[in-house]
Amino acid sequence: MRAAAKASAVAKARHLLHRRLSSHKPPRLPLVSSPSLSKTLTHSPSSSSCAATLRRFSSDGISDLRDGVLLLSEKTSSIHIDGEREELRAAVSALADELLAVPDNQEIAGVLDSRSADALLRRSPNGFASIELLSRLKSRPLLALEVFNWRRKQVDAEIPMVPEEYAKAIALAGRAKNVDLAADLFSEAGAVGLLETSLYNALMTAYMYNGLIKKAVSIFEDLKGDHRCTPTIVTYNILLSIYGRSMLVDHMEAVLRTIDEAKLSRTLNTYNTVIAAYVTAWMWDQMESTFHAMDEGPIKPDVNTLLLMLRGYAHSCNLEKMERTYVLVKDQVNDRQVPVIRAMICAYCKSSHPERVQKIEALMKFMPEDEYRPWLNVLLIRVYAQEGLVEAMERFISEAFCRNTMVTTSGVMRSIISSYFQCNAVDRLAGFVKQAEYAGWRICRSLYHCKMVMYGKQNRLKEMHEVLDEMENCRYFPTKKTFLIMYKAYFTIGRRLEAQTVIGMMWKLGLGYPVDALPS
Template sequence: MFQNLSSHSLQPSSFSFTLHSSQYYTHSLTFTQPCLPLPNRSLRYRPMTRISCASTRPKRNPGPMPDKSEAEELVRVMMRNMNEKEPLLKTLNKYVKVVRTEHCFLLFEQLGKSDKWLQCLEVFRWMQKQRWYVADNGVYSKLISVMGKKGQTRMAMWLFSEMRNSGCRADTSVYNALITAHLHSRDKAKALDKAIGYFEKMKGIEWCKPSIVTYNILLRAFAQAQNVERVNALFKDLDESIISPDIYTYNGVMDAYGKNGMIREMESVLSRMKSNQCKPDIITFNLLIDSYGKKQEFNKMEQVFKSLLRSKERPTLPTFNSMIINYGKARLREKAEYVFQKMRDMGYTPSFITCESLILMYGFCDCVSRAREIFDGMVQSGKGMKVSTLNVMLDVYCMNGLPMEANMLFENAKGIGVIPNSSTYKLLYKAYTKANTKELLQKLLKNMDRDGIVPNKRFFLEALGAFGSLPASAESKVTHQAKNRVPSLQRVSASTTADVSRKQDSAKT
């Protein structure tokens, strides 16, 4: 397939990928005690005097940093111990002699990933009571970042005020975390206004000038909002400053434009990147391949892939996964299979995401039996099945008009070691509604009620998006059944009901 590809550049002008990028390595440092000669008697007691002083007036770094792997292992042990029988504070007190700031940072990350942001605050309060604790911008910056990711903007603002009350002076990293926290809020227009307000405030504070990280956060946010004018203004502001854009600047903006299907704007940033002598990396190649593939501009996608193979970079699994999916959406089965074979020939081992991409590709190409073969192979492999794989196979059945087969797989899910989640129910609810399968829908609603799946406003609106293709009579019947069968649906707010009614009216029109 790729032997006959054109070697011309990506853009109508002349852009070619000539990559000479350096590789980055992460070194793991292990701190050990130096081997010193035995000191004489007079010197032997001096270190003891210093230790005594340190114990009465602790310093911020009282000794060598522990090995990172050891710190991570301790945090893993603590996370396993944190359960209903042993609360968080009891666990912290159990390890009080060894836990320090670096362990708390790792705890913030792990608790944040588990949606336990309230427990992050418990750890913070516990830290403040320890003798080794010193108020530090880094701690507040980390906490503000965790709160922002969980949509807790008010809590992030409270931490910002708490930081200033503790005597700490906000620096660039704190403002960057605060900007990011606002950008995670639901009201994007208001969030962008807040973010640009903080940006202008930073420019007026000598010790808090915007960094390249600040620009990268704002550029990506405005590109995602498709605000080309603001992106150009930020790039101009960046050019006039002493700060130079880096690879993350261009990759972030191009990725945001590409995901919004704004190919021209993406290519404009690509040209700007080339003119600034910033060489593309594998992330650049992957986002271009994915963006062109989603717009089904396969000639450009294939040119980028060919340039990648000629470069010093190597493709990654996301490179192949993206091409397989996008060829599948265009029903180009042979090309998708060629990409998979190319991946195997280059020595790559398929991941579960690769297998999911193949299942979905065959689903788009009406090859349901082939998709099921891959799914069964994953089940028989003995490796832990993921709910995302189950959802992909169910989606294949539903998109090919096979609701009965989807229901059989769903009912057998626990038998193959998979517990359905809310996404599974949403997918099937929408498919059964669209297919007007009354019995399957009633059975699904009973299972939702049994498993405690309470559909919120978002679930209700997204699932009922299928009503646009239903006759009015069928639509009203399904809605009536849903409200009568599941008590939780009756607790949907009046505003939700009004939104659904408007959605149904627009669908009928």
Template sequence: MFQLNTVTPFSINFKPTQFHLQNSPFTRISCISTRPKRKAGVKIDKSETEELVKTLLRNFNDKKPLVNVLDKYVKLIRTEHCFHLFEELGKRDKWLQCLEVFRWMQKQRWYVADNGVYSKLISVMGKKGQIRMAMWLFSEMRNSGCRPDTSVYNSLISAHLHSRDKSKALAKALGYFEKMKGIERCKPSIVTYNILLRAFAQARKVDQVNALFKDLEESIVSPDIYTYNGVMDAYGKNGMIREMESVLSQMKSNQIKPDAITFNLLIDSYGRRQAFEKMEQVYKSLLRSREKPTLPTFNSMITNYGKARLKDKAEAVFKKIYEMGYKPSYVTYESLITTYALCDCVSKAREIFDEMMDSKKEMHVSTLNAMLDAYCMNGLPAEADQLFEYAHKNGLLPNASTYKLLYKAYTKANMKELVQKLLKYMDNSGIVPNKKFFLDALGAFRSSRAGSESSRGATGATGATTQLIDKQKHSAKAT
């Protein structure tokens, strides 16, 4: 599948800005950057920072709190390390530990209240859906003597856009946007516009996107390649091809040339709509341009040809990867496995999977899931069960998605014994089904019961579904 974030166009600029707050006629509190200053002409090697952060992450666990590990390495840790630590903890869904690191930082002699630290933390909290915590950090920042700047508001807008109530989130984001216009140090930047334009395009709010583009034209800020790529990608993923093409025309009229990401998102968008003639035209234009195809280019084409069951074309793209000197990634192989599954070529899909297992390269659980799904969509639950056992024995451990797809398949096929066996595996692995898992299971059960003349298998599925209800209730009580 095409991915649009080799370089994230809408990432937040966390670079702290120096400014002063007059607290009283005699006292001045300064918010300054605590990051190490770079010497002219000297590049900072990030490897040392990354290595120290890896060491910190390896050394803390339930028995050894993170704060104790930080105290152990206190002589080495500085703000730059903490920034990287925030990012890594955020990726691991450990946002509470981010707050522990922040509190630990505040106790260090070298710490000075810094806008960049708050921007980073607000961003991490937003990505994890912790909107209240993001708002608390915003308030805490102001109490510490720092005044918000553009980067802080950008982080706050992004945080709100991660909330579940999208209409409310968009209204909040627009409110902050208008507020920023009235504060000299917080004027919207191109990053601000990019965040909002992408969000409204994803929400299919065409009028609001047009209004923001008009506002952008009247401001001193100029759109960049990320502005257009973000909006086109959002429109394309929503199947709004005409709107996407309109933005592309606007981009060209502003003399901004498409980059590799532009070509990739166009190829992916046309492929999703099975507009293969246009997709192939864009690919030919890419080959004629200064840009070069990337693996996401080929992965997207294989995926979309596969969905249309155009096996020969998908195979031709796979062959082209080698001809152009690229090496397929695990995503490429997964795309091909899914293509063969959709084209009733399960044996070929299994050949690819076995080759990957035999290659002794690092296997991803998503590859296992692709092969299991190939068996399940072709009505081969017993083969899926055998592969599941094989993966366990060979150290390729499943995740929640694995159990979800198998449970749906086994329930739909009324395979009572396989359902019971899977539930035991889930218990042993500590997997507790969430609400979405439960609803999907009910949906699979209803469809299987409606299509079955016998109630024997349905009774087994009912019992398994009841067990899911009990597990979910027990989990809710525990939390």
């Protein structure tokens, strides 16, 4: 009777799985949004970004799970000879390459049958080949899940399912943004008696990467209440990542104390996850103390640790330590760490480093063209304006106009004005003002006052008066400073009648007298 109930549960779970694979649902909106999103300066990104930024943290729960699963599989493997293991890996790799070449809408069962994948699975009855195949297909999680579904249909006494296969499939469902499928697979594994800690870890990870923080923590509580399973250091690493991504630092530190009280050894991922959380929360002192504790202990920092520290030093504008760390991981950063490069450029933009332009331009060489960020464009406009490099400033201004990037801060506009004023480029300033008005940039009275001053210095009085009309069109009416600019322009070139007329206008409007016009 028990066997019949068990078979019924499995059949029902398989039916649900088949339905979910055939009609993939769009991703759910996250229950708790990624904390990094609020720190983006566009940000927009993307993110991107945000979760995308944090996915580069070395505390990648899916990667941890993959490594743990493969390690466990090899421990129980009946393939003891290295040559035989490598031969099996090569066969799995060839099959994976062929499957990855299959178009999305093509049936993959025929490919698996034609390649005798069933025979390949029988060569490793402990699931090693199946797990290896799913790992190699992770770039296309929906394809990998179809392979898993095919694999379940091959189950017999010789090649039974193992928990690690379910764990891998649950993680893949999470990557495919299908948390309902992940939960169904978890339930199915429990129904057939394959529930282990690795499956809890996989479901926690699936929920975490889809922003379902409360559900992920709930699975951890279920694990603690399951007398058959015990949380491992991988479990706690995932929990650390969950709290770290949400900037729940107090909760994360409580988990660290639990790890120590349970006599579990901290791993490299433990330290990297904690450092990543402190970087996310902008807690620089705690970030450094964790790094030093790691450096002095048995677990030494790796490249990922240094990349996290580099990001932290960049965000905190600690240029000295940032540059020292950059030297250690320069090749890795220049090769593919675009977010870190952006953070370093931003740090130089905000600094008063005497060689900041040279440093920025050296880093910009490693920025792909498709990695444009509006906020970074605006920062670069301000840097080149402050340095008086008008041509370079105008290149970034033109790019901003072309990409419909808007400048909404008066500080950046004043920097642009000052740059034009210092090189006495009134015509270039006039052209910029027209474009800025059209593009909807932040227009301030200082733009027009600067034009008036520069026209006055060049004795272009007619154009100086025309600026008053431009101001009126933008609803900027003359102020005391406006009249003083006109008075000084006339007085300097000896046109005292016009200067006296300006004084009269000021008197009529109740704006007082210019200081040098008062009787001695």
